[in-house]
Amino acid sequence: MGLGAYIAVSAVLFALGVVCIISRRNMIYVLMGIEMILNAANINFVAFNRFNGDAMDGRMFAIFVIILAAAEAAVALGIVLNVYHLFESIKPSDVDLMRD
Amino acid sequence: MDTDKAQRAFYALLGVATLGLLGWGASSAGAGGVAFGLFAALTIGGSLICVWERSVVRSAFSLMATFTGVAGLFLLLGADFLAVAQILIYVGGILALILFGVMLSPPDLAERKLSRVLSALVLLLGAVAWVGAKVSSTVTWATAGELPEPTTKVDEIGVAFLDPDGYVVAFELAAMILTAALVAAVYIARRKASDLTDPRTEGGA
Secondary structure, three states: OOHHHHHHHHHHHHHHHHHHHHHOOOHHHHHHHHHHHHHHHHHHHHHHHHOOOOOOHHHHHHHHHHHHHHHHHHHHHHHHHHHHHHHOOOOHHHOOOOOO | OHHHHHHHHHHHHHHHHHHHHHHHHHHHHHHHHHHHHHHHHHHHHHHHHHHHOOOHHHHHHHHHHHHHHHHHHHHHOOOHHHHHHHHHHHHHHHHHHHHHHHHHOOOOOOOOOHHHHHHHHHHHHHHHHHHHHHHHOOOOOOOHHHOOOOOOOHHHHHHHHHOOOOOHHHHHHHHHHHHHHHHHHHHHHOOOHHHOOOHHHHOOO
16 A cells, blocks of 8 residues: 555544534544544654655654653543533533633 | 434445445555555544444444554554554553543433534545645655565664663653643542532531
8 A cells, every 4th residue: 555545544534533523512522533633643654654764753753642642631531520520511612711 | 213314324335435445455455455445444434433423432432443443554554563552552541531531421412413513524524635636636655565564663662762862852751741641630630629528518408
């Protein structure tokens, strides 16, 4: 498989992540969409790394992205828990304390 | 019922698309193409189901297919360490975290608006197709034929992490970020002492 096929899969995965974020009214879906987007970025890193001389930079970057994704998921889930305690809801549009 | 019909049509289309992807892979690159088609179908199909399904639990579990498919793509790209790390961290860790989040979300099957999901899908996939057409008309991608065999580089990854000329600063920073994120997550998510039931303020209730 050529590089283009991997890039295409990654582009579709990215688009589906964005769809997941913008079309659902639930913070859990926003988290899932972010994970999809990070995975799409990782596919790109590894694919370009493989097709560009197989140095290690792309792979190392993907490892750091995974590390940051794990940290982000933990903190984001803590925030969602807290939002649920405060607002009794996890709809992103309900969190509007600073609106007026 | 209308939603049942939409559900059936969606899964039928998904199955047909999977078969098409597998067939395209087989015709273009043989056995490697079939493997690629399988993992691409897992990746994209899982995320499509995640976007489509009404129940959060089903969406979360369909993400497992996505993460496994991405790990398979890493394998095909020769990044074996990354594939195993992907399964360990995403399927084992982040998915479990998301399922924790699912437990606190009240079941709301009316949350998904079919029109909203479909219009977002059409819009974004159309954008991807447009950009893809633009890009592929100007760029020639590398093909798999010219590549050397992938080599496992686990030992080199380990050396690069601690090499002063490599990634040691980023490695230590990542360790600090993980520690800080862990402490912060515990601090944010913990129930404050004042939130717990206090018999003096609860009164007769």
